[in-house]
Amino acid sequence: MGIEVIKNPETMREKIQRARSEKHLIGLVPTMGFFHEGHLELMRRAREDCDVVVVSLFVNPTQFGVGEDFDDYPRDFERDRVLAEKEGVDYLFAPDVSDMYPEGFSTYVEVKGLSEVMCGIARPGHFRGVATVVTKLFNIIPAHKAYFGQKDAQQLAIIRRMVTDLNIPVEIVSVPTVRESDGLAMSSRNIYLDSEERKAATVLYRALKRAAEMIDAGERDASVLKEKMKELVSTEPLVSLEYIEICDNIYLKPLQELSGELLVAIAARVGRARLIDNMLFDLG
Ligand code: AMP
Numbered sequence: 001m002g003i004e005v006i007k008n009p010e011t012m013r014e015k016i017q018r019a020r021s022e023k024h025l026i027g028l029v030p031t032m033g034f035f036h037e038g039h040l041e042l043m044r045r046a047r048e049d050c051d052v053v054v055v056s057l058f059v060n061p062t063q064f065g066v067g068e069d070f071d072d073y074p075r076d077f078e079r080d081r082v083l084a085e086k087e088g089v090d091y092l093f094a095p096d097v098s099d100m101y102p103e104g105f106s107t108y109v110e111v112k113g114l115s116e117v118m119c120g121i122a123r124p125g126h127f128r129g130v131a132t133v134v135t136k137l138f139n140i141i142p143a144h145k146a147y148f149g150q151k152d153a154q155q156l157a158i159i160r161r162m163v164t165d166l167n168i169p170v171e172i173v174s175v176p177t178v179r180e181s182d183g184l185a186m187s188s189r190n191i192y193l194d195s196e197e198r199k200a201a202t203v204l205y206r207a208l209k210r211a212a213e214m215i216d217a218g219e220r221d222a223s224v225l226k227e228k229m230k231e232l233v234s235t236e237p238l239v240s241l242e243y244i245e246i247c248d249n250i251y252l253k254p255l256q257e258l259s260g261e262l263l264v265a266i267a268a269r270v271g272r273a274r275l276i277d278n279m280l281f282d283l284g
Helices: 009-021 037-049 077-086 126-140 153-165 188-192 195-200 203-216 222-233
Strands: 004-006 026-031 052-057 091-093 145-149 171-175 239-248 261-270 273-282
Touching: 004 009, 009 026, 009 052, 009 091, 009 126, 026 037, 026 126, 037 052, 037 077, 037 145, 037 171, 052 077, 077 091, 126 153, 145 153, 153 171, 153 261, 188 273, 203 222, 203 239, 203 261, 203 273, 222 239, 222 261
Parallel strands: 004 091, 026 052, 026 145, 052 091, 145 171
Antiparallel strands: 239 261, 261 273
């Protein structure tokens, strides 16, 4: 059976409720489309684990700030549909903005604290939009498991918090970051980079690798690591660093001395693109 495209939230919910009543295990992969290997990897994981796989494709206006790239965000529905079908996805949920945010819409989900650090500083309101749309998706598509990329580590921490705090009955599965052969994390926004910027953009991964090498060699001082990473990033004039953060992976609290499960995260502007990347470490 091929992939079925559904736009209407009620129709989508009815399909999933029927599948659930037949005891099928449901997997959801939320996306904004313009698929790359990162998205496809999430779909593969869902396909391996679940009986019914739903991919949502919705460029969510409430997570874009004023002056951000909502209008320009890359879109190619037909290509995405074919790619998802090849991965054996059962349903592609692709609502219109008016289906998700009809007139009078006025309810938002806010995950305090976690949403105001790191990317939340340059993108106020972004994670409120994410938490709101993901809550809506969980209600429209009552899945047993939902798949998110480790590439968006802060988003993942926020969604885990939200699911715990609001008792949402879904298991959050994280999928490791898929990279280009030179280490650049795959992102729909990489299309904004020209060839010089594309080369320079690998410095995010190179800086994370430098940190990983230093951590392997026993460095535990976050300021030393950040300083070395900054030095490396500054060798690329096309890259304007936004932040480097070293924090725990649950509360996103900055660490001075590295221990436990921690995140080294970086964000930078390269030309028109705002890029993020991170690595997870478990120091026991
Ligand atoms: P997006 O369409 O950018 O909102 O991403 C949809 C999902 O794909 C999110 O859970 C992302 O974290 C995940 N994702 C995006 N890029 C990657 C990547 N390079 N590797 C793994 N997952 C990714």
